Amino acid sequence: MKHPRNQYAALISAAAFASPVFAQSSVTLYGILDDSITYQNSQTTVGSTIGGRSNVKMLAGVWSGSRFGLKGGEDLGGGTKAIFQLESGFNLATGGQQFANAMFGRQAWVGLTNPVYGTFTAGRQYTPYYSILAPYGPTTWLTGAYGAHPGDLDGMDTVYRANNSLVYISPTVYGITAGGSYSLAGVPGSLNQGSTWSGALRYVNGPIGIAAGITRVNNSTPGGGVYGADSTTSSGGQPGVSAITNGYQTAQSQQRIAVTGGYTFTQNLDVTFSYSNVQYIPGINSSFKSTAIFNTAGAVLHWKTTPALDLAAGYSYTRASKANGITSGAQYQQISVAEYYSVSKRTGFYFLQGYQRANGKTLGTNGVNIITATASIGDNFQSAPSSSPSQLATSIGIIHRF
DSSP, rough: OOOOHHHHHHHHHHHHHSOOOOOOOEEEEEEEEEEEEEEEEEEOOTTOOOOOOOEEEEEEESSSSEEEEEEEEEEETTTTTEEEEEEBOOOOTTTBBBSSTTTOSSEEEEEEEEETTTEEEEEEEOOOHHHHHHGGGGGGHHHHHHSSSSGTOOOOOOOHHHHHHHHEEOOTTTEEEEEEEOOOOOOOOSSSOOOOEEEEEEEEEEEEEEEEEEEEOSSSTTTTTTHHHHHOOSSSSSTOOOOTTTGTTTTTTEEEEEEEEEEEEEETTTEEEEEEEEEEOOOOOOOOOSSSEEEEEEEEEEOOSSSSSSEEEEEEEEEEEOTOOOSSBEEEEEEEEEEEESSSSEEEEEEEEEEEHHHHHOOOOOSSSSEEEEOOTTTTTTTOOOOOOOEEEEEEEEEEEE
């Protein structure tokens, strides 16, 4: 007969072996708070060429959109992890939600990652066109508010998020990273209607980097027309509507092809460049009848003058095609300047200045009438463009990260 103490030891040992093995997991709560005082010399509504007035206002999310989120993962063994991210945007000036009826409208996805096989995620998220090209895009130091190309025409900032997306990003092999995505609109009888797809490739070798990508956004309304509710690329409606693209809202599809690149001279000095070709393609129900093409080229110089102070300056030039009865296509020249001072690793002050000059003609709101092109700096002035061909703006603000 076993001694009672030995029996207890055996039971404890058996219980230990029978208990499930819990994989290592983690969850991180994070956020950004950003607010500013902003001045612009002329403000009117989209589509208007009269009535502009100067304005001093509180404008939130200028350096980086205010948000809070959760992200984490669980080690599943063999190098594979389950990962997720939930991110909610809000207006710090009013406390309002960034996207109506979308608590986690900035990002909401779940997936798997493995250092050998890459990362696969599903949900509302950015396309590889953005995530792979963004490191050399114009917004890193100039911000999307001031540095995005006019109206964020080419989607180099974060306003283009796609619902129902399946995204794959490869591991980096010999400096090459590739990615692809497809967003299902769920429209009965059609895989293409309302869908979004993209592909991108990036190569990095020491101080040199270059990336290229393509994305296509399809309107879920058959043949074009009013932007359909089932369209997968959505920010509470059609994204990117500005004075630059206002006349082309009824497009059947939008296509963007872009190349970005950069060179790091030292750890304190670098330059990036970008080129994009954007097409607004009409359908049989679109108000405009010929494809509108926009070509944009730009460059940004960033200089870290001290451990605490970053300076950046950029220039971009956008030219629209002659189409839809327009004989003098719109042109947009934009200059953006940024100064950022780090008080700590989490807190900083910023000062931003932007100027844009428009020339030529474009289509009005109805997609038929030809009007004088008006200015709209970056993407923070999409709903508050100038009533004239010129716009000047400046912001001073504070940002805190947690």
